[in-house]
Amino acid sequence: MIICGIETSCDETSVGFFDTVERKFFSCTSSQIDIHSLYGGVVPEIASRNHTLNIRNIFNEALKLGNIDVKDINLIGVTYSPGLIGALFVGVSFAKGISYGLNVPLIGINHLMAHILSAEINNDIEPPYLGMVISGGHTHIFKVDSCYNFYLLAKTLDDAVGETFDKVAKYMGLPYPGGPEIERLAVSGNEMKINFPIAMKNEINFSFSGLKTNVINTIQFKKYKLEDIAASFQRVVVLTIADKINKAIKLTGIKDVVVSGGVACNGYIRDSLRNVVDGNIFFPTKKLCTDNGDMIAYATYKLYRKKKFFGFGDTAVDSV
Numbered sequence: 001m002i003i004c005g006i007e008t009s010c011d012e013t014s015v016g017f018f019d020t021v022e023r024k025f026f027s028c029t030s031s032q033i034d035i036h037s038l039y040g041g042v043v044p045e046i047a048s049r050n051h052t053l054n055i056r057n058i059f060n061e062a063l064k065l066g067n068i069d070v071k072d073i074n075l076i077g078v079t080y081s082p083g084l085i086g087a088l089f090v091g092v093s094f095a096k097g098i099s100y101g102l103n104v105p106l107i108g109i110n111h112l113m114a115h116i117l118s119a120e121i122n123n124d125i126e127p128p129y130l131g132m133v134i135s136g137g138h139t140h141i142f143k144v145d146s147c148y149n150f151y152l153l154a155k156t157l158d159d160a161v162g163e164t165f166d167k168v169a170k171y172m173g174l175p176y177p178g179g180p181e182i183e184r185l186a187v188s189g190n191e192m193k194i195n196f197p198i199a200m201k202n203e204i205n206f207s208f209s210g211l212k213t214n215v216i217n218t219i220q221f222k223k224y225k226l227e228d229i230a231a232s233f234q235r236v237v238v239l240t241i242a243d244k245i246n247k248a249i250k251l252t253g254i255k256d257v258v259v260s261g262g263v264a265c266n267g268y269i270r271d272s273l274r275n276v277v278d279g280n281i282f283f284p285t286k287k288l289c290t291d292n293g294d295m296i297a298y299a300t301y302k303l304y305r306k307k308k309f310f311g312f313g314d315t316a317v318d319s320v
């Protein structure tokens with residue numbers, strides 16, 4: 001079976017193909033980071049327009065890469081939510097076009113669900129497990145049962161963790177996206193220098209706005225080196241994520257935990273989270289942590305086999 005996955009929810013136009021017989025993935029991605037960094041963040045209308053310009057070429061390039069004939073496609077999946085509405089509209093319209101033209105089924109895929117399932121590609125892991133997304137727009141923990149029902153356990157009440165990285169970086173004078181910049185800066189910093197507090201320790205939900213203000217005030221105070229602030233900030237981010245994951249483990253008794261999304265590219269977070277979580281942590285590869293068509297193709301495969309189609313009732317993930 002050849003499955004096509006289409007992703008246009010934010011600033012990456014990506015098409016991936018999953019050959020289920022050979023268990024191989026072929027994908028092509030165009031990132032718009034260079035365009036949006038001029039504005040310090042993603043501009044939705046510019047993102048939509050660039051998806052429109054890119055999608056056909058990216059689709060053809062991915063076909064070429066996998067040596068796949070368009071007529072060999074058996075199933076299509078596309079991100080339908082959550083994301084920038086105009087950007088999603090481009091991917092869904094394109095997917096509907098090929099689905100209609102080739103007369104093959106089309107499934108709508110939830111972006112967060114795809115981020116979490118992608119850990120199954122490079123890890124020997126099956127649900128039930130806990131699935132966490134840490135990205136520019138989301139900080140969510142789900143319980144994933146063996147039928148791939150998603151139940152929301154925790155989320156941020158204000159800023160997402162990636163958003164906090166981006167805003168802190170902006171105050172340090174670093175370019176967008178700030179996450180990789182802070183990671184680089186933190187390498188030469190002392191993470192024990194500043195003791196930023198973990199927010200809402202009695203709660204399973206997250207809050208990052210207090211930490212963000214605290215870090216920004218510390219930057220403006222000019223008492224500490226930026227390297228030390230970056231390292232101390234990363235340390236408290238890890239401790240905060242671990243605190244909530246440990247609460248979710250206690251609540252559910254499930255010890256396998258997937259952590260995915262753009263922030264999960266961070267090497268420090270990948271290395272140190274394992275030491276402070278009372279369970280087994282699984283990450284997708286760094287390439288799979290960012291937005292990509294492979295994860296959409298893989299989620300399409302899993303949900304098609306479970307007969308879970310667009311609008312499937314009780315999945316809490318649909319309401320976020």
Ligand code: KG4
Nearest residue numbers: 135136137162177178179180262263266291
């Ligand atoms: O999943 P993603 O590519 O897009 C969204 O769905 O949001 O995540 C982008 C976010 C940005 O906030 C970016 O700063 C953050 O992921 N990010 C990182 C790193 N690489 C990307 N944050 C911390 N460390 C990184 N190395």
Ligand code: ZN
Nearest residue numbers: 135261262291
């Ligand atoms: Zn994402």
